[in-house]
Amino acid sequence: MALNGCSNAPQLGFATLKLANPHTLSVDLRYGVGKCCKWKCCCMSILAPRALTPVEDEKPDLTETESCGNGNRLPVQLNELKGLQKDINLLPRPIMANDFPSSKDGSKVRVAYQGLPGAYSEDAAFKAYPKCKTVPCDEFETTFKAVELWLADKAVLPIESSIAGSIHRNYDLLLSHRLHIVGEVKLKVNHCLLGLAGVRIEELKGIVSHPQALAQCEMMLGDLGVAKISAPDTAAAAKAVASKRIRDTGAIASSRAAKIYDLEILAEGIQDDDNDISRFLILAREPIIPAIDRPYKTSIVFSLEEGPGLLFKALGAFSLRNIDLLKIESRPLKQRPLMVVDDSNKESAKYFDYLFYIDFEASMADVRAQYALENLQEYARFIRVLGCYPIDRI
Numbered sequence: 322m323a324l325n326g327c328s329n330a331p332q333l334g335f336a337t338l339k340l341a342n343p344h345t346l347s348v349d350l351r352y353g354v355g356k357c358c359k360w361k362c363c364c365m366s367i368l369a370p371r372a373l374t375p376v377e378d379e380k381p382d383l384t385e386t387e388s389c390g391n392g393n394r395l396p397v398q399l400n401e402l403k404g405l406q407k408d409i410n411l412l413p414r415p416i417m418a419n420d421f422p423s424s425k426d427g428s429k430v431r432v433a434y435q436g437l438p439g440a441y442s443e444d445a446a447f448k449a450y451p452k453c454k455t456v457p458c459d460e461f462e463t464t465f466k467a468v469e470l471w472l473a474d475k476a477v478l479p480i481e482s483s484i485a486g487s488i489h490r491n492y493d494l495l496l497s498h499r500l501h502i503v504g505e506v507k508l509k510v511n512h513c514l515l516g517l518a519g520v521r522i523e524e525l526k527g528i529v530s531h532p533q534a535l536a537q538c539e540m541m542l543g544d545l546g547v548a549k550i551s552a553p554d555t556a557a558a559a560k561a562v563a564s565k566r567i568r569d570t571g572a573i574a575s576s577r578a579a580k581i582y583d584l585e586i587l588a589e590g591i592q593d594d595d596n597d598i599s600r601f602l603i604l605a606r607e608p609i610i611p612a613i614d615r616p617y618k619t620s621i622v623f624s625l626e627e628g629p630g631l632l633f634k635a636l637g638a639f640s641l642r643n644i645d646l647l648k649i650e651s652r653p654l655k656q657r658p659l660m661v662v663d664d665s666n667k668e669s670a671k672y673f674d675y676l677f678y679i680d681f682e683a684s685m686a687d688v689r690a691q692y693a694l695e696n697l698q699e700y701a702r703f704i705r706v707l708g709c710y711p712i713d714r715i
């Protein structure tokens with residue numbers, strides 16, 4: 322059954338749902354629901370052959386990349402990948418698994434994260450995949466490229482904390498890349514104040530850490546009256562204090578980082594709110610198959626057409642179908658173009674007045690969610706399903 326305008330789509334036993342409006346949804350029995358060509362939902366687009374490659378396929382051997390050739394686990398550098406991406410782009414066909422040497426141990430999922438060993442993002446990777454091999458990367462964007470170039474299977478991305486709020490630039494990365502959210506990890510981070518052995522807290526003049534960690538320990542930092550110094554991640558902060566032997570500077574990081582970098586825990590549980598939950602997204606090249614066997618959530622981003630009351634109508638698409646909204650966030654983007662990549666992986670600068678990020682509590686296998694997105698499309702100038710994935714509980 323050829324789908325309208327999708328003759329290039331693989332014939333995967335599609336059943337067709339005729340809806341009240343002229344749009345025809347096609348249900349791919351293996352991958353969920355997708356709007357034929359006109360509108361692709363990440364977790365259920367009409368899949369190109371590449372997307373049918375099972376994730377468990379052989380993965381490239383990262384030993385060289387992970388050790389960066391000298392045995393130390395240094396972060397993968399973005400510029401290292403740019404060159405590789407150029408070569409890859411010369412390939413006359415989509416990247417296939419056999420473009421890379423097979424890995425020795427296909428069972429170990431390789432998870433890219435931003436930071437050094439001991440970062441909370443690495444803790445999140447181990448919570449999601451206890452036996453994984455973690456791949457430290459220097460920047461968040463490097464983790465995306467590592468997955469896109471098959472140098473890692475998944476990426477972990479810190480996206481928000483209940484105290485410090487969302488990390489907006491990481492949402493922008495979701496739009497400028499074509500990875501799919503396939504999971505979330507919630508962590509109650511237990512921030513520790515680390516210092517060189519024998520140092521007393523009163524001696525500290527400055528404290529270094531990731532901005533998110535500094536924000537989560539505002540009260541303690543205010544009480545100490547010390548300078549706040551930003552670092553790329555909490556583990557890098559710990560490593561800097563240890564390697565430079567800085568006596569008058571402490572680091573906020575995990576107890577695991579204290580062990581890795583041989584620092585003393587001067588104080589533990591220093592976060593302002595013990596119920597502060599940090600949330601990380603798990604990203605992959607392919608979406609997971611949405612199901613309804615357990616609680617799912619779906620993350621979308623959209624912008625609206627011009628017109629009064631459209632946001633009210635857009636949110637009504639969910640409330641009228643008893644779909645609970647777990648998160649809604651608007652981001653003003655006046656005059657600032659956003660790099661958005663489309664379904665053919667073409668990147669373009671798009672201008673939106675506002676972007677709305679919504680997490681709603683439903684699986685895309687649930688017809689209520691499908692109808693809600695269909696309804697939202699009537700008011701939206703742009704919709705992207707970022708992913709549909711099981712809800713993580715603390």
Ligand SMILES: O=C(O)C(=O)Cc1ccccc1
Nearest residue numbers: 440441442531533554555599
């Ligand atoms: O810096 C880290 O260790 C990270 O993974 C980012 C972060 C920082 C603070 C709370 C959650 C994640």
